[in-house]
Amino acid sequence: MNKLSIMLKGLIKENPVFVLVLGTCPTLAVTDSVSRALGMGLSAAAVLICSNIVISALRNIIPDKVRIPSYIVVIAGFVTVIQMLLHAYLPSLYEALGTYLALIVVNCIILGRAEMFASKHNVVDSALDGLGMGLGFTLALFMMGTVREVFGAGSFFGYEIPGLSHYTVSILTQAPGGFMVFGILIAVVNKITKGKALKKKEFGCAGCPSYAVCGKKTETEKEADR
Amino acid sequence: MKDSLKSIVVLTVICLVVSAVLAGINQVTAPIIAENQSSKANESLYAVLPDAENFEELALPEGSPETVTGVYRDTAGSGYAITLETSSQYSSSNMLITMGVGADGKIVNIALTNYAESKDFGTETYPQTYIGADSALSGIDTVAGVTYSSAAFKNAVADGFTALMSVADIAAGEKTEDQIVSEIGTKLFPYACNNAGVCQISATGETYSDIKNLYAAENKTGYIAAAEFGEETIYIAFDAFGTVISTYNSEEEEADASSYSAEIEKASAEVAALVSEKNDKTVTRLEKMFEGAEITPITLNVQSSVSSAHTVITPDGNYVAVTAAPYGYGGPVEILFVLTEQGDIVRFKVVSQKETEYFGEAVAESGYASKQEGTSVNAADEEAVTIAGCTFTTNAVKAAYADAAEALEAYNLFE
Numbered sequence: 001m002n003k004l005s006i007m008l009k010g011l012i013k014e015n016p017v018f019v020l021v022l023g024t025c026p027t028l029a030v031t032d033s034v035s036r037a038l039g040m041g042l043s044a045a046a047v048l049i050c051s052n053i054v055i056s057a058l059r060n061i062i063p064d065k066v067r068i069p070s071y072i073v074v075i076a077g078f079v080t081v082i083q084m085l086l087h088a089y090l091p092s093l094y095e096a097l098g099t100y101l102a103l104i105v106v107n108c109i110i111l112g113r114a115e116m117f118a119s120k121h122n123v124v125d126s127a128l129d130g131l132g133m134g135l136g137f138t139l140a141l142f143m144m145g146t147v148r149e150v151f152g153a154g155s156f157f158g159y160e161i162p163g164l165s166h167y168t169v170s171i172l173t174q175a176p177g178g179f180m181v182f183g184i185l186i187a188v189v190n191k192i193t194k195g196k197a198l199k200k201k202e203f204g205c206a207g208c209p210s211y212a213v214c215g216k217k218t219e220t221e222k223e224a225d226r
Numbered sequence: 227m228k229d230s231l232k233s234i235v236v237l238t239v240i241c242l243v244v245s246a247v248l249a250g251i252n253q254v255t256a257p258i259i260a261e262n263q264s265s266k267a268n269e270s271l272y273a274v275l276p277d278a279e280n281f282e283e284l285a286l287p288e289g290s291p292e293t294v295t296g297v298y299r300d301t302a303g304s305g306y307a308i309t310l311e312t313s314s315q316y317s318s319s320n321m322l323i324t325m326g327v328g329a330d331g332k333i334v335n336i337a338l339t340n341y342a343e344s345k346d347f348g349t350e351t352y353p354q355t356y357i358g359a360d361s362a363l364s365g366i367d368t369v370a371g372v373t374y375s376s377a378a379f380k381n382a383v384a385d386g387f388t389a390l391m392s393v394a395d396i397a398a399g400e401k402t403e404d405q406i407v408s409e410i411g412t413k414l415f416p417y418a419c420n421n422a423g424v425c426q427i428s429a430t431g432e433t434y435s436d437i438k439n440l441y442a443a444e445n446k447t448g449y450i451a452a453a454e455f456g457e458e459t460i461y462i463a464f465d466a467f468g469t470v471i472s473t474y475n476s477e478e479e480e481a482d483a484s485s486y487s488a489e490i491e492k493a494s495a496e497v498a499a500l501v502s503e504k505n506d507k508t509v510t511r512l513e514k515m516f517e518g519a520e521i522t523p524i525t526l527n528v529q530s531s532v533s534s535a536h537t538v539i540t541p542d543g544n545y546v547a548v549t550a551a552p553y554g555y556g557g558p559v560e561i562l563f564v565l566t567e568q569g570d571i572v573r574f575k576v577v578s579q580k581e582t583e584y585f586g587e588a589v590a591e592s593g594y595a596s597k598q599e600g601t602s603v604n605a606a607d608e609e610a611v612t613i614a615g616c617t618f619t620t621n622a623v624k625a626a627y628a629d630a631a632e633a634l635e636a637y638n639l640f641e
Contacts, residue, residue, distance in 0.1 A: 058240075063232050063236060065230075065233050066233040066236065066237045070236065070237055070240050073241055074244065080248055081247070081248065084252060084255040085251070088255035091262050091266075
């Protein structure tokens with residue numbers, strides 16, 4: 001896999017939101033406005049890149065037994081750094097994101113990439129994977145935020161769109177509207193990729209960090225383990 | 227065992243490194259965050275004092291006006307911000323005002339952050355008229371028709387200056403002659419003040435050769451003459467009958483009248499002319515009521531809404547005519563009572579009034595007057611006096627009864 005494709009796969013083919021269906025909670029919560037969505041996407045991307053680099057660099061040092069706690073400490077550290085920086089330099093964005101900023105710690109995209117990619121690849125590849133996945137997450141949030149804000153509130157980045165502000169579909173800014181837009185966009189991405197993306201084994205149960213313990217193994221796999 | 231030890235060491239080291247990094251970043255961001263938070267709390271203060279760097283709250287001494295909720299000083303010295311809370315008691319919530327005062331003692335900006343009064347005094351425009359004013363607030367009027375709310379606003383701003391001057395080194399603004407007269411009037415002639423507590427006293431508009439200016443109360447119950455005394459201006463207050471009540475120097479302090487005898491003499495002559503002009507009108511009115519009667523103006527020692535008194539001598543009997551003009555809702559309700567020496571009302575006439583249409587008609591109609599005639603001024607007939615739903619006008623009539631009764635008593639004592 002060349003470097004470019006590592007980065008690009010996160011954008012569409014393995015988009016964390018529309019294909020891997022990870023990080024649904026912040027996706028639905030903060031996409032009622034474009035600026036919040038973009039702020040959330042970039043914050044998560046920054047954490048993702050940094051944590052991927054550090055986890056990849058430490059992949060041979062961290063013992064297997066404590067890898068998950070170690071990842072969580074690293075991720076939580078970066079999230080806190082982002083939180084402090086936003087609070088100091090972009091207080092309005094900090095307030096707009098509220099508790100979802102702190103919840104990046106438990107965002108499964110970040111832990112998922114740490115477990116699935118960074119712990120198995122070198123630093124450069126991991127950084128590129130973080131960049132691609134982060135941008136893919138940001139792109140997904142931006143698209144959802146755009147649809148929801150433009151048609152739900154008649155504005156873009158808070159600026160009113162002339163002519164549209166009187167014809168808004170206000171349900172789009174609420175949770176049910178968020179689910180609808182989410183579903184429709186997944187369908188669109190699925191159509192574009194002709195459904196190929198979803199069939200990869202990596203994205204099924206086997207790709208899950210908890211796969212080994214969740215009891216979903218097939219009989220043959222259990223046999224192989226024995 | 228070795229594995230477990232390695233796990234513990236690695237996890238501990240990771241935790242320590244992360245903690246150290248966070249501590250370092252916190253060192254940088256914490257002061258910025260603290261500054262952001264304090265500036266957010268003071269946002270409304272910065273709005274009225276944009277050049278300020280940082281605000282510190284000043285402790286107000288005991289007995290400061292209750293309307294003042296906080297006085298803040300810009301640590302860079304550009305001025306002060308004052309938060310105020312007031313009400314005209316005709317609203318669902320209090321007015322909230324923030325005013326910025328520059329180091330020169332002049333209002334830099336003023337913001338009205340909450341306004342729930344029933345009538346709008348121009349929430350956008352009226353506060354703007356205060357910009358540039360000093361503690362004297364000269365040239366700033368209340369808004370006609372919204373007197374209660376605008377007077378409450380103005381009083382709050384004045385309170386703000388009072389509190390500010392008690393804690394900060396701000397020079398008091400120089401008051402204009404009109405303001406000083408209005409303040410003296412409010413003190414001496416409470417019966418010449420409307421229901422919002424604003425004294426209705428204004429210059430006669432004439433020019434005088436021997437005194438500087440002459441002011442008359444709207445209901446003609448008092449006069450204030452401004453006269454020059456060397457470099458300073460002195461103020462001489464007269465009652466409705468042209469008798470000197472007190473004298474004030476330019477600092478608004480009561481002064482010994484004997485040192486200004488020449489000025490008082492000149493002013494008395496001018497006031498006497500106004501009093502006699504006022505009396506002439508009443509005499510004409512009484513002559514129409516009592517043909518061939520002998521009518522003489524009298525001077526009583528009363529300070530009330532009574533603006534004039536006369537004796538009326540007719541072949542049928544002798545009467546005392548008293549004009550009282552207390553404030554109703556819209557202005558003075560001027561009532562002429564013609565009384566027997568025992569206080570029986572022979573004639574009751576509303577000479578002038580500025581009440582709203584319906585109540586004005588109700589009090590001025592002949593039916594209302596005839597209900598009063600025959601009763602005693604000493605004991606107002608509650609039923610006859612009351613106009614339903616019209617507290618202000620009714621209270622004005624009651625005040626007129628009380629003041630007329632007092633005037634009659636003073637007359638009888640004198641006799």
